[in-house]
Amino acid sequence: MENLLIRPDAVDFSVIPDVPKGTCVAPLKRPSHLGEDWLEPQQRVYTAEEHGIWDDLFAQQMAVLPGRAASSFMAGLERLDLGRGGVPDFGSLSEELRPITGWSVVPVPMLIPDHVFFYHLANRRFPAGNFIRTRAQFDYISEPDVFHDVFGHVPMLTDPVYADYMQEYGRAGWKALAYNRLKALSALYWYTVEFGLIREADGIKAYGAGILSGPLEAKFSVEGQSPNRIHLEVDRVMRTDYVISDMQPTYFVIGSFEELFRKTVERNFDDLYRGLNPGFTYSNQAVLGGDKVYHLGTQDYANRGGQGSGALPA
Numbered sequence: 001m002e003n004l005l006i007r008p009d010a011v012d013f014s015v016i017p018d019v020p021k022g023t024c025v026a027p028l029k030r031p032s033h034l035g036e037d038w039l040e041p042q043q044r045v046y047t048a049e050e051h052g053i054w055d056d057l058f059a060q061q062m063a064v065l066p067g068r069a070a071s072s073f074m075a076g077l078e079r080l081d082l083g084r085g086g087v088p089d090f091g092s093l094s095e096e097l098r099p100i101t102g103w104s105v106v107p108v109p110m111l112i113p114d115h116v117f118f119y120h121l122a123n124r125r126f127p128a129g130n131f132i133r134t135r136a137q138f139d140y141i142s143e144p145d146v147f148h149d150v151f152g153h154v155p156m157l158t159d160p161v162y163a164d165y166m167q168e169y170g171r172a173g174w175k176a177l178a179y180n181r182l183k184a185l186s187a188l189y190w191y192t193v194e195f196g197l198i199r200e201a202d203g204i205k206a207y208g209a210g211i212l213s214g215p216l217e218a219k220f221s222v223e224g225q226s227p228n229r230i231h232l233e234v235d236r237v238m239r240t241d242y243v244i245s246d247m248q249p250t251y252f253v254i255g256s257f258e259e260l261f262r263k264t265v266e267r268n269f270d271d272l273y274r275g276l277n278p279g280f281t282y283s284n285q286a287v288l289g290g291d292k293v294y295h296l297g298t299q300d301y302a303n304r305g306g307q308g309s310g311a312l313p314a
């Protein structure tokens with residue numbers, strides 16, 4: 001570990017990275033019809049009922065997102081016309097997206113291993129779940145489906161700086177694999193790409209897909225009294241634990257996508273990873289001395305036990 005130094009110019013991002021021996025990645029079993037890149041040969045064909053689920057989810061989100069979602073997200077949604085009716089076709093979506101930022105959307109069957117995910121992001125391909133939730137899973141689904149992935153993530157890929165950040169995130173995966181610090185890098189993803197907030201001229205807005213693709217968290221994260229809202233520092237976030245299946249006790253706020261991009265690209269991850277523990281240092285409710293705090297949360301929701309207790313997100 002001492003002598004390990006990863007030079008980005010020495011890395012070939014066009015091939016799937018190796019997983020070094022002893023590095024923990026999710027133990028996912030690749031379906032037998034897929035190649036190493038985990039891509040489905042084509043997007044699945046949806047039933048009328050499934051297209052209807054997309055339309056109803058879309059309508060539900062549009063009732064809460066205006067005024068709470070980042071302006072880049074709302075602009076992307078409109079630009080890609082994601083409300084044209086039914087589950088979007090990835091091929092036409094990619095044709096519209098490619099001239100804007102060079103990204104495309106590719107179908108995958110389920111969650112894919114981290115190193116394969118990094119490989120696609122580093123090459124400006126966004127892997128999107130092929131399937132759509134059922135009515136019984138309408139408001140929450142633990143695996144990312146096509147609504148979460150396409151509605152939640154793809155509009156942001158029309159923002160040129162955000163699009164570059166996503167590619168940099170994928171490239172950063174090579175180093176996290178080499179140092180066996182995937183958990184730290186995934187915390188950065190979690191607190192930006194999934195649950196990130198941004199300061200705009202008329203207030204704090206959400207740009208994270210985990211927030212934007214569900215019915216409750218847009219209000220909770222942006223306006224709720226319970227969660228902390230703290231300015232994002234890369235090192236601090238990479239040391240912070242997070243919740244997977246409930247609303248976050250803390251959200252991190254960026255000033256702009258330029259700032260996020262700069263703070264990530266300029267950080268020397270070799271130094272950072274050498275000083276990091278394998279586990280997290282800070283709890284997800286912690287407020288630290290150096291934090292720039294926009295809102296000090298009551299933590300009422302988390303302290304009452306979150307959704308398991310039936311606590312209302314407030």
Ligand SMILES: [Fe+2]
Binds near residue numbers: 209
């Ligand atoms: Fe996601």
